[in-house]
Amino acid sequence: GAGVSQSPRYKVAKRGQDVALRCDPISGHVSLFWYQQALGQGPEFLTYFQNEAQLDKSGLPSDRFFAERPEGSVSTLKIQRTQQEDSAVYLCASSRRGGSTEAFFGQGTRLTVV
Amino acid sequence: DAKTTQPPSMDCAEGRAANLPCNHSTISGNEYVYWYRQIHSQGPQYIIHGLKNNETNEMASLIITEDRKSSTLILPHATLRDTAVYYCIVRVLKNAGNNRKLIWGLGTSLAVNP
Numbered sequence: 428g429a430g431v432s433q434s435p436r437y438k439v440a441k442r443g444q445d446v447a448l449r450c451d452p453i454s455g456h457v458s459l460f461w462y463q464q465a466l467g468q469g470p471e472f473l474t475y476f477q478n479e480a481q482l483d484k485s486g487l488p489s490d491r492f493f494a495e496r497p498e499g500s501v502s503t504l505k506i507q508r509t510q511q512e513d514s515a516v517y518l519c520a521s522s523r524r525g526g527s528t529e530a531f532f533g534q535g536t537r538l539t540v541v
Numbered sequence: 542d543a544k545t546t547q548p549p550s551m552d553c554a555e556g557r558a559a560n561l562p563c564n565h566s567t568i569s570g571n572e573y574v575y576w577y578r579q580i581h582s583q584g585p586q587y588i589i590h591g592l593k594n595n596e597t598n599e600m601a602s603l604i605i606t607e608d609r610k611s612s613t614l615i616l617p618h619a620t621l622r623d624t625a626v627y628y629c630i631v632r633v634l635k636n637a638g639n640n641r642k643l644i645w646g647l648g649t650s651l652a653v654n655p
Binding site for chain 2: 470531534
């Protein structure tokens, strides 16, 4: 595809439920980022992949959050035992290289935990 | 990465130039100034970046002061579609360490009025 694709666009989860959010980056992009954006706030960094290697996961808020990119393309962000404070928009971005000037973002997945 | 300060909101008349300021008084010599914008319900979009020279592309111009402690993003002829939150970010541009991630503030909410 032409851009970064995220699915689903919207997800409603009951508290305690596990969720999986998918990101299809731009083909050939080496770097992939996940960000979390609460309402009215700027995005906050969660984790970074270079190909299949997760080089930085310093932003993951707890061990309930897990991300993978097993073949260096599609990535999945998994949240276990969701809590209300996990409600946010989860943004995925990709770039040609880690030091690239431009990161391309998907439209995000809006997660609502009820 | 250095922190940035932006006004929370601005208004601009359609067809006029929109000048969005950003203060980054603690910027280091190897840190670039980036601008992204986020239209409602969409992912962020890269606009422009620069180090110390003024830059221009098809979307905007970036004016950086000589001491690099502040910059201004200029949208020369704002349209209604330019209504968005504009983020100013400073970042080291190198392919190592944790410098790949973007650290976002709250941005400036620009309203372009007819």
